[in-house]
Amino acid sequence: MERLGIAPSKKLGQNFLVDEQFLDWLAKYSGLKEKEPVIEIGPGFGALTVRMLAAGVRLTAIEFDRKLAGYLREELVPKGLTLIEGDACKTDYESIYGPDVDFRVISNLPYSAGTVIVAKLLDLPLPPREMIVMLQKEVAFRFAAHPGEDEYSALTARIANLYHTTIVKVIPPDLFYPRPEIDSCIIRMTRKEDYPSFALRKILSRLVRVSFAHRRKKMFRQAASVFGDELVELAMNTAGVDLDIRAERVTPEQFAVMAQVLIDKGVQ
Numbered sequence: 163m164e165r166l167g168i169a170p171s172k173k174l175g176q177n178f179l180v181d182e183q184f185l186d187w188l189a190k191y192s193g194l195k196e197k198e199p200v201i202e203i204g205p206g207f208g209a210l211t212v213r214m215l216a217a218g219v220r221l222t223a224i225e226f227d228r229k230l231a232g233y234l235r236e237e238l239v240p241k242g243l244t245l246i247e248g249d250a251c252k253t254d255y256e257s258i259y260g261p262d263v264d265f266r267v268i269s270n271l272p273y274s275a276g277t278v279i280v281a282k283l284l285d286l287p288l289p290p291r292e293m294i295v296m297l298q299k300e301v302a303f304r305f306a307a308h309p310g311e312d313e314y315s316a317l318t319a320r321i322a323n324l325y326h327t328t329i330v331k332v333i334p335p336d337l338f339y340p341r342p343e344i345d346s347c348i349i350r351m352t353r354k355e356d357y358p359s360f361a362l363r364k365i366l367s368r369l370v371r372v373s374f375a376h377r378r379k380k381m382f383r384q385a386a387s388v389f390g391d392e393l394v395e396l397a398m399n400t401a402g403v404d405l406d407i408r409a410e411r412v413t414p415e416q417f418a419v420m421a422q423v424l425i426d427k428g429v430q
Contacts, residue, residue, distance in 0.1 A: 175274030273428035
């Protein structure tokens with residue numbers, strides 16, 4: 163960092179993993195396979211990157227920081243890394259390996275953008291086969307929350323329809339430089355074999371977003387403001403959801419049933 167004139171950016175959520183033993187564990191835990199397509203977001207100085215390259219994966223890294231990208235281009239691109247210098251929140255992920263190629267995401271995600279990045283990946287026609295990512299502990303627990311819990315959200319419902327989600331390990335601050343003020347967490351999201359179609363997921367996303375717009379208000383009135391009273395009443399009745407319920411108590415599966423009713427009735 164001194165050589166490159168770099169200071170960690172709070173704005174970019176830069177907290178670099180520096181514990182070699184943990185990095186070795188994470189690479190082993192990820193079960194890396196030779197030539198498999200993997201995307202790493204926010205590689206920093208490449209501490210995890212070098213381990214994935216050593217395992218022989220087809221690795222593409224996305225780095226926003228210009229100086230870090232320059233360092234990676236000099237040090238790791240010659241060793242097989244494909245580097246994209248840009249904003250992971252705006253990257254065209256389908257173009258990296260092609261729209262029909264299954265890939266995994268293995269990353270210590272930038273804390274400032276982790277939620278936005280995961281949400282963007284959920285919107286892909288073919289979402290990642292698996293994501294093993296590090297996030298703030300509170301965000302990771304939100305991703306894995308259940309209906310009725312305070313952490314349960316629109317994004318939780320979207321994730322649960324696509325992935326089996328596991329909290330792997332809580333990570334203390336002393337494994338990073340600089341030390342964050344909060345714990346971090348490794349979360350593993352493995353795509354379900356029977357995950358919903360792209361068309362259903364688009365409607366599902368609209369439905370959960372409007373339903374959770376005001377958590378303390380009843381879901382029916384909020385959803386009806388977008389889809390209409392009759393359609394929402396039919397969808398909720400079909401899913402076995404009480405019209406007086408709040409979104410935080412509706413299961414991901416019930417949201418999917420409602421989304422399918424909306425599609426069947428011509429909503430696009």
